[in-house]
Amino acid sequence: MTLYAIRLSPGQDLKKELTAFVREKNLQAAFIVTCVGSLQQAILRLANQPGAITRVEKFEIVSLTGTLSPDGAHLHIALSDSIGTTIGGHLLDGNLIYTTAEIVIGEAGGLIFKRETDPATTYKELKVYKRE
Secondary structure (H helix, E strand, O other), X not given: OEEEEEEEOOOOEHHHHHHHHHHHHOOOOEEEEXXXXXXXXXXXXXXXXXXXXXXXXXXXXXXXXXXXXXXEEEEEEEEEOOOOOEEEEEEOOOOEEEEEEEXXXXXXXXXXXXXXXXXXXXXXXXXXXXXX
């Protein structure tokens, strides 16, 4: 396993920056190890909902988890507002950093992650291959 650490700055888009980092480093089987920071805007897809919700307020990032590869990412985030109410869901583009995001990314050196359409779900789902 190889580890990378990055810091995002105010106004950067969390998902877009992670996607760009994975492509820049040509990471084939990346995953989020940890993330702390804050957002000023959250755009999430909640469980079993077709559309997104947008919240423009300050949030603490209390968890970020998921997999990343050059052909896509599947990330979930949990956020806490100013009174501790927590919301979580599927991370979409448009989640903007408020003060910082400190992120550690791992890569499984012997694997390749691909996103392929699953006939049962009709979504692009994770397929794991051994790297040769």
